[in-house]
Amino acid sequence: MTETVARLAxxxxxxxxxxxxVLSGPLLRLARACDEAFTVLADVWRAEPEEHPALxxxxxxxxxxxxxxxxxxxxxxxxxxxxxxxxxxxxxxxLDDSGVRLTRLAPVRDVLTPAACxxxxxxxxxxxxxxPMHLTxxxxxxxxxxxxxxxxxxWTFRMREIVCLGxxxxxxxxxxxxxxxxxxxxxxxxxxxxxxxxxDPFFQPTRSPKYLAQRLRPTKHEAQYGELAIASxxxxxxxxxxxxxxxxxxxxxxxxxxxxxxxxxxxxxxxxYGADPYAxxxxxxxxxxxxxxASEAAAP
Amino acid sequence: MTETVARLAxxxxxxxxxxxxVLSGPLLRLARACDEAFTVLADVWRAEPEEHPALxxxxxxxxxxxxxxxxxxxxxxxxxxxxxxxxxxxxxxxLDDSGVRLTRLAPVRDVLTPAACxxxxxxxxxxxxxxPMHLTxxxxxxxxxxxxxxxxxxWTFRMREIVCLGxxxxxxxxxxxxxxxxxxxxxxxxxxxxxxxxxDPFFQPTRSPKYLAQRLRPTKHEAQYGELAIASxxxxxxxxxxxxxxxxxxxxxxxxxxxxxxxxxxxxxxxxYGADPYAxxxxxxxxxxxxxxASEAAAP
Numbered sequence: 001m002t003e004t005v006a007r008l009a010x011x012x013x014x015x016x017x018x019x020x021x022v023l024s025g026p027l028l029r030l031a032r033a034c035d036e037a038f039t040v041l042a043d044v045w046r047a048e049p050e051e052h053p054a055l056x057x058x059x060x061x062x063x064x065x066x067x068x069x070x071x072x073x074x075x076x077x078x079x080x081x082x083x084x085x086x087x088x089x090x091x092x093x094x095l096d097d098s099g100v101r102l103t104r105l106a107p108v109r110d111v112l113t114p115a116a117c118x119x120x121x122x123x124x125x126x127x128x129x130x131x132p133m134h135l136t137x138x139x140x141x142x143x144x145x146x147x148x149x150x151x152x153x154x155w156t157f158r159m160r161e162i163v164c165l166g167x168x169x170x171x172x173x174x175x176x177x178x179x180x181x182x183x184x185x186x187x188x189x190x191x192x193x194x195x196x197x198x199x200d201p202f203f204q205p206t207r208s209p210k211y212l213a214q215r216l217r218p219t220k221h222e223a224q225y226g227e228l229a230i231a232s233x234x235x236x237x238x239x240x241x242x243x244x245x246x247x248x249x250x251x252x253x254x255x256x257x258x259x260x261x262x263x264x265x266x267x268x269x270x271x272x273y274g275a276d277p278y279a280x281x282x283x284x285x286x287x288x289x290x291x292x293x294a295s296e297a298a299a300p
Numbered sequence: 301m302t303e304t305v306a307r308l309a310x311x312x313x314x315x316x317x318x319x320x321x322v323l324s325g326p327l328l329r330l331a332r333a334c335d336e337a338f339t340v341l342a343d344v345w346r347a348e349p350e351e352h353p354a355l356x357x358x359x360x361x362x363x364x365x366x367x368x369x370x371x372x373x374x375x376x377x378x379x380x381x382x383x384x385x386x387x388x389x390x391x392x393x394x395l396d397d398s399g400v401r402l403t404r405l406a407p408v409r410d411v412l413t414p415a416a417c418x419x420x421x422x423x424x425x426x427x428x429x430x431x432p433m434h435l436t437x438x439x440x441x442x443x444x445x446x447x448x449x450x451x452x453x454x455w456t457f458r459m460r461e462i463v464c465l466g467x468x469x470x471x472x473x474x475x476x477x478x479x480x481x482x483x484x485x486x487x488x489x490x491x492x493x494x495x496x497x498x499x500d501p502f503f504q505p506t507r508s509p510k511y512l513a514q515r516l517r518p519t520k521h522e523a524q525y526g527e528l529a530i531a532s533x534x535x536x537x538x539x540x541x542x543x544x545x546x547x548x549x550x551x552x553x554x555x556x557x558x559x560x561x562x563x564x565x566x567x568x569x570x571x572x573y574g575a576d577p578y579a580x581x582x583x584x585x586x587x588x589x590x591x592x593x594a595s596e597a598a599a600p
Contacts, residue, residue: 014423016353016355016357017357018355018357018409018410020353020354020355021353022350022351022352022353022419022423023350023351024348024349024350024351025348028349028350028351031351048324048325049324049328050322050323050324050328051322051323051324051328051331052322053316053320053321053322053440053456054320054354054412054440054442054456055316055318055320055455055456057316057317057318058394058395058399058400059395059399062394062395067390067391067394067395067400068391068394071380071387071390071391071394072380072382072387074379074380075377075378075379076377076378076379076400076402077375077376077377077378077412077442078375078376078377078378078408079374079375079376079444080371080372080374082372082444082446087371087372087503088504090367090371091367091368091371091503094358094362094367094368094371095358095359095362095367098407099358099359099407099408099409100358100367100376100407100408100409100411102376102405102408105402107398107399107400108378108399108400108402109318109399109400110318111400112354112377112412119322123314123322140353140354140440142354142377144379144382146382155355156353156354156355203387203391204384204388
C-alpha cells in the first residue's frame with residue numbers, strides 16, 4: 001500500500017485510509033485520458049451517454065437478487081430520523097470510539113451504486129425496444145471489502161461501462177467486437193494482459209444457483225494485468241431484461257456490458273511505464289487509432 | 301415536480317422518486333457546458349483541479365462541528381457487519397414494508413460528501429502554504445431534505461467549487477473577483493439574478509453560535525434566480541485553517557469558496573430559455589468571453 005502511494009504521490013495520488021483516493025495533477029490527467037479512451041471505444045457503437053445518480057432503490061436492485069447475492073459488498077445510505085428529539089440526542093454525542101454514534105435511522109431504502117450499469121436497466125424499465133440500444137455511463141461505485149489497496153481495491157472507485165441491450169446475437173456481437181477493440185488497445189499500449197473466465201464474488205457462492213451457473217457456463221471474462229482485473233466483458237443473458245420488463249419483439253432483451261475500472265488502469269499503466277508522466281503513453285490517441293481501424297474495417 | 305419533468309423529459313431529464321435525476325441527451329450536454337463554464341472561471345485563478353472521493357471521515361468533519369450543526373442533512377454510508385451469521389440473517393429477509401431490513405451494521409465512520417469543498421481542507425490538513433492556493437473540484441453531494449423537487453432540491457446533486465486558501469486579503473480579493481466574473485456571466489446569459497446575504501441551514505439555528513455569527517456579519521451571499529440559489533460566495537474566515545492546521549506565515553489560513561449547483565443551473569437556464577435546445581445559450585463560450593475580458597483587464 002505505502003509503496004504505491006510513495007511512488008505516485010509526486011504525480012498526484014493521495015490515499016484516504018477509508019479506502020479511497022484523491023487524484024490531482026498528472027495522475028488526474030491520466031485518469032481523464034483513460035476515460036476519454038473508453039468513450040472513444042463507446043463511440044464505435046454510437047453509445048449514448050447517460051449520467052446516473054449515486055443511489056439505487058434497494059427494492060429495484062433486489063429484483064435481480066442483489067441484496068441476497070452480495071450483502072457483504074453493499075453500502076447503504078442512511079439518514080437520521082428527522083424527529084427533533086432524535087437529532088438532539090445525536091448531537092449530544094455524535095462520535096465515540098467506534099465511530100458515529102447513530103441514533104434512530106429513518107427507513108433505509110437506498111443502496112450506493114455497486115456497479116455503474118445497474119442504473120441503466122432500472123432506468124429503461126418497461127421499455128419495448130425496436131433496435132439494439134448502446135449506452136455508456138461513468139459512475140462512482142461502492143464495494144465494501146475486508147481490506148483496501150490504493151488503486152487496486154477501494155471502497156469507492158470509478159467505473160466506465162459500455163452497455164448493449166438487444167437480441168442475444170446483437171449482444172454477443174457487441175461483446176466480441178468490444179473485446180477485440182480492448183485487446184487492440186492493450187496491444188497499442190504494450191500492456192501484458194490475459195483474458196480469463198471469472199465469476200462474480202457471491203456471498204456463500206456454493207449455495208448460489210447463479211454462481212454455479214457462472215461456473216458451468218462462463219458469462220464473465222476479465223482482462224487481467226498480473227492478478228488485477230482492469231476490464232471485464234459480461235453477458236447477462238435476459239436476467240435484467242426479464243426483471244425489468246425490457247423487451248424486444250415481445251421477449252425480454254439480452255444485455256451485456258464491458259466495464260473498465262478507472263483506478264486499476266492507473267495502477268497498470270504506472271506499473272508498466274513508471275511514475276514519470278513523460279513516459280506515459282497517450283491512451284486516448286491510441287484508442288482513436290484502434291477505433292479508426294475498426295470503423296474502416298466495418299465500412300462498405 | 302411533474303411539470304419540470306414533463307417539460308424536460310424529451311431533452312433528457314428523468315426523475316427518481318428518491319430525490320435524484322438521470323441526465324442524457326441535450327440536457328446532459330448542457331450540464332457539461334455549464335461545468336466547462338465554471339472551469340473556465342476557475343482557470344482565471346489558475347485553480348488546480350482535484351478529484352475527491354465520495355466519503356468523508358466523520359471525525360474529520362466533526363472537527364468543524366459538522367455533525368452537530370447539520371445532523372438533519374447528513375447521509376451516512378453503512379455496511380453490514382461482515383460476520384457470516386449476520387449476513388445470513390440479512391439475506392433471509394433483506395426487505396420489508398419500511399425498506400431495507402438492516403441487521404447489525406459495522407461501525408459507521410463515514411459521511412457522504414455534504415459539500416464539495418470540505419474534502420479540500422481535509423486533504424491539505426497540516427500544510428504550511430507560502431502563497432495563495434486556488435483549487436477547483438466537482439463532486440456529487442448528498443443533502444437530505446424533507447421533500448425533493450427535480451433540479452431544484454435533490455438528495456444527490458453535483459456541485460462545482462472554486463476554493464482559495466490564503467491571507468484574508470487574498471481570499472476576499474478572490475471572492476470579490478469571482479463574484480464579478482459570475483455576475484458578468486449572468487449578464488451575458490441575460491439571467492435575472494439578485495445577490496442576497498444568506499445563512500447556512502443549521503440545526504436549531506437560534507441555538508447555534510455559528511448561525512448567530514452569520515446573521516450578525518454575513519459571510520455567505522447567494523445568487524438567486526427567483527427564489528433559487530444557483531451559486532454562492534462564502535468566506536469561512538480561518539475556521540477551516542484553524543481546524544485542519546493549514547497555515548500561512550505561521551497563522552491559520554483564511555479560506556473562501558464559490559459554489560455552483562449544477563442541476564439548479566439547468567433549471568434556471570431551461571426556465572429562462574425554454575425546453576428547446578436550439579434556444580439554449582452557449583454557456584461555455586460566454587464564460588470564455590467573460591474570462592478573456594477579465595484577463596485582459598488584469599494584463600500589464
